[in-house]
Amino acid sequence: MKNRWDAFQVSTADNENVVGLRVSSSKALGADADLVLHGGGNTSVKGTLDNVFGQTQKVLFVKGSGWDLKTIEAAGFPPVDLDYLLRLSELNSLSDSDMMKHLSLALLDPKAPTPSVEAILHALIPFNYVDHTHADAVVAISNSPNGAELLSQLYGDEVLILPYIMPGFVLAKQVAEFTANVDWSRLKGIVLLHHGIFTFDDDAKTSYDMMIHLVDMAEEFLLAKLPIAELAAGAYTPDLSDAAALSELRANAGVLFGGPVQLRLDCSSEAVGFAALPNVESLATRGPLTPDHTLHTKAFAAIFNEDLHAGLSQFADRYADYFSSYASDHHQCLDKMPRYGVWRGKGLIYFAANAKRVEIVRDIVSHTVKSIQMSEALGGWQTLPFKDLFDVEYWELEQAKLKSASVRPEFDGKVALVTGAASGIGAACVELLLSQGAAVIGLDRAAEFKDSSTSSSFLSLQCDVTDSTALEAALRTGVLKFGGIDLLVSNAGSFPLSTSLSAMTDAEWDSSISVNLTSHMKVLRSALPYLKHGFDPAVVVIGSKNVPAPGPGAGAYSAAKAGLTQLARVAALELGQFGIRVNTLHPNAVYDTAIWSDDVLQNRAQHYGLSVEAYKTSNILGAELRSVDVANAVIQLLGRSFSKTTGAQIPVDGGNDRVI
Numbered sequence: 098m099k100n101r102w103d104a105f106q107v108s109t110a111d112n113e114n115v116v117g118l119r120v121s122s123s124k125a126l127g128a129d130a131d132l133v134l135h136g137g138g139n140t141s142v143k144g145t146l147d148n149v150f151g152q153t154q155k156v157l158f159v160k161g162s163g164w165d166l167k168t169i170e171a172a173g174f175p176p177v178d179l180d181y182l183l184r185l186s187e188l189n190s191l192s193d194s195d196m197m198k199h200l201s202l203a204l205l206d207p208k209a210p211t212p213s214v215e216a217i218l219h220a221l222i223p224f225n226y227v228d229h230t231h232a233d234a235v236v237a238i239s240n241s242p243n244g245a246e247l248l249s250q251l252y253g254d255e256v257l258i259l260p261y262i263m264p265g266f267v268l269a270k271q272v273a274e275f276t277a278n279v280d281w282s283r284l285k286g287i288v289l290l291h292h293g294i295f296t297f298d299d300d301a302k303t304s305y306d307m308m309i310h311l312v313d314m315a316e317e318f319l320l321a322k323l324p325i326a327e328l329a330a331g332a333y334t335p336d337l338s339d340a341a342a343l344s345e346l347r348a349n350a351g352v353l354f355g356g357p358v359q360l361r362l363d364c365s366s367e368a369v370g371f372a373a374l375p376n377v378e379s380l381a382t383r384g385p386l387t388p389d390h391t392l393h394t395k396a397f398a399a400i401f402n403e404d405l406h407a408g409l410s411q412f413a414d415r416y417a418d419y420f421s422s423y424a425s426d427h428h429q430c431l432d433k434m435p436r437y438g439v440w441r442g443k444g445l446i447y448f449a450a451n452a453k454r455v456e457i458v459r460d461i462v463s464h465t466v467k468s469i470q471m472s473e474a475l476g477g478w479q480t481l482p483f484k485d486l487f488d489v490e491y492w493e494l495e496q497a498k499l500k501s502a503s504v505r506p507e508f509d510g511k512v513a514l515v516t517g518a519a520s521g522i523g524a525a526c527v528e529l530l531l532s533q534g535a536a537v538i539g540l541d542r543a544a545e546f547k548d549s550s551t552s553s554s555f556l557s558l559q560c561d562v563t564d565s566t567a568l569e570a571a572l573r574t575g576v577l578k579f580g581g582i583d584l585l586v587s588n589a590g591s592f593p594l595s596t597s598l599s600a601m602t603d604a605e606w607d608s609s610i611s612v613n614l615t616s617h618m619k620v621l622r623s624a625l626p627y628l629k630h631g632f633d634p635a636v637v638v639i640g641s642k643n644v645p646a647p648g649p650g651a652g653a654y655s656a657a658k659a660g661l662t663q664l665a666r667v668a669a670l671e672l673g674q675f676g677i678r679v680n681t682l683h684p685n686a687v688y689d690t691a692i693w694s695d696d697v698l699q700n701r702a703q704h705y706g707l708s709v710e711a712y713k714t715s716n717i718l719g720a721e722l723r724s725v726d727v728a729n730a731v732i733q734l735l736g737r738s739f740s741k742t743t744g745a746q747i748p749v750d751g752g753n754d755r756v757i
C-alpha cells in the first residue's frame with residue numbers, strides 16, 4: 098500500500114487551519130481505491146469555533162453525507178457540536194431516524210450537509226484526527242473462516258478487533274462499551290469485522306501513516322497466500338451474437354427494474370478469468386465484500402449460462418425468496434434486477450439505472466472478485482449472514498436516500514446513437530442527450546474523434562457510416578458498453594459545392610448519394626436488431642429544407658435528401674409494429690455545422706444575390722439558426738412529447754416562404 102502523504106500536501110497556510118489539513122489527508126486516503134470506493138469510509142477532525150456570544154465551542158468536523166473522500170473539500174466537513182454528540186452517546190438507545198434528527202440539530206452551520214451516520218463514533222474516539230476506511234485487504238481477511246483470529250495474530254493487542262454490528266448509533270455504543278476500560282494511548286487502530294478499520298491520532302500524519310501501515314500488513318499477509326499472478330485470468334472476444342443477446346437481456350432487466358437500464362459486458366482478463374472458475378456460482382452468490390455494497394451490487398450475483406433469460410428469472414426468484422425470508426411488514430421489496438452477473442466463460446455483466454452507476458458497480462465488483470479469491474486462499478470466502486446484509490440494504494436511512502433521488506431525468510438509462518457526432522447538429526444532440534441523462538454512442542469519420550471522450554456516459558468511435566462492416570463493429574462496441582440502443586439520430590451528411598447537372602461528375606453524384614442516402618439505410622439496418630429491444634425506441638432522421646424546396650445547383654444533395662425522406666417514411670411504416678417511431682426534421686441553413694464551410698456559404702449567398710449576413714437570416718422569422726435549435730427539436734421528437742407521432746416531417750428553418 099503506497100503512502101501518498103507527500104503527494105497530497107497543500108500549502109502550509111492551508112494546513113494551519115485544521116480542516117485544511119483534514120481535507121488533504123482525506124484526499125490521500127480517497128485516492129486509493131483499495132482503501133475506499135465511491136463514498137465509502139469517513140474522516141473527522143476535532144477543533145473549536147467561536148460562536149456569536151464570544152464563546153469558544155468544541156467542534157467535530159466530520160465527513161458530510163454525499164461527499165466522497167477522493168474529491169472532498171472543506172465544505173464537505175460540517176461543523177457539529179462535539180459536546181452534544183458526546184451527550185447523545187450516553188443515551189441507552191436512539192432510533193436511526195432520531196439520530197439523524199439530532200445530528201442535524203447538532204450542526205453549527207444550518208447550510209452544511211448532514212453529518213455522517215458515524216459522527217457519534219468519531220466523537221467518542223479521544224483523538225483529534227480519526228480516519229476510517231473499508232480497506233479491501235482487512236475486510237478480505239475478515240471474510241474468511243478464521244478471520245478474527247488471523248487479524249488478532251497479525252496485529253497483536255495494539256489493534257482492537259470488534260465483531261460486526263450495523264453502522265449508526267448501535268455501532269457507536271458498541272465501540273464505547275469495548276473501549277470503556279481501554280488505555281487509548283496503547284491502541285493503534287480498531288478493526289470492525291466485515292466492515293473496515295479506524296486509525297486515530299492527535300497528529301494527522303501519524304493517523305494516516307498508521308492506516309497505511311496496518312493495511313499494508315494485511316496486504317502483505319494476503320499476498321504471501323495468493324500472489325497477484327495467481328489470480329484468475331482469461332480471454333474472450335465477444336461477437337455480434339453476444340451484443341444481440343445482451344440487448345435482449347437488457348429489455349428483460351428493464352422490466353424487473355421498472356424502466357430503462359444500462360448493461361455492460363466486462364471481458365477484461367480478470368472478469369473472464371473469474372467467470373471461468375469452476376465454483377464461480379457458489380463464490381458469486383455468498384455475499385458482498387462489505388454490507389454497504391449491497392446498496393450498489395445487491396447481496397448476490399446472477400448466474401448466466403446459455404439461456405440469459407433463465408438466469409435473469411432465477412435471480413428474480415432468488416431475490417424474492419431473500420426478501421420474504423428477512424422482511425418485516427413495513428418493508429417494501431426493491432426491484433428484482435441483479436446488479437451484476439457472471440456470464441460463464443464470457444465475463445461479467447453489470448446492470449444499473451445509468452452509465453455512471455454501472456461504473457460504480459464495475460469498480461465495486463472488480464475489488465470484490467479479487468478479494469473473493471484472496472479469502473478463498475485463506476480457507477474460504479465467508480461473508481456476513483444474509484440477514485445482516487438485508488438489514489443494511491433495507492436500512493431506513495438508505496431507503497430514505499433512495500426515495501429522495503427517485504425522479505429520473507427523461508433520458509436516464511437510455512442509450513442514443515448519434516451519427517456525424519463530432520460537430521454541428523450531431524455534437525449539439527450529443528450534448529443535450531447527455532445533459533438529460535442518456536448514454537451516447539457517437540460516430541464520426543473525423544480522425545480526431547477517436548476516443549475523444551473520457552466520460553462514463555459517452556463513447557466516441559471513429560467510423561465511416563458508409564462502411565457496413567465498420568458500422569456493425571462500432572455498434573457492437575457501443576452495445577457491449579451500454580447494453581443496447583433506444584434512440585437513433587441519423588445525422589451524418591455532406592453538402593457538396595454547387596454543381597449544375599450539366600457539370601456533375603459521376604463521382605460527385607455517387608458520393609452524395611452514398612453519404613446522404615445509402616449510409617442512413619445502413620445505419621438503420623445495423624441498429625434495428627437493438628432498437629427492437631429498446632425502451633420506447635425512436636429515430637430522428639435529419640433531412641433538409643431542400644426536400645420541399647430544392648435549390649438549383651444542389652441536385653446530388655437534394656435528390657439524396659428526398660430519397661432519405663422517403664426512406665424514413667417507409668421505415669415508419671415497417672417499424673411501427675415494433676413500437677419504433679421514425680420522424681424527419683428538415684433544417685435549413687444551420688451555419689454552425691461542418692457542411693457550411695466559408696466557401697459553401699459564400700457560394701450559396703452569391704447564388705441568391707445576397708450578402709452572407711442577409712442570406713443567414715433569410716427566413717420568415719429573420720432568425721439565424723444554430724445547431725442547438727435543431728438539437729432541441731430532435732430531443733423533443735425522441736422524447737415523451739411526441740410519443741404518438743411517427744412518419745412526420747417537421748421543418749426547423751425559421752419559416753420558409755418558398756414552402757409556406
Ligand code: ZN
Pocket residue numbers: 138139229230231292293
Ligand atoms: Zn464504514
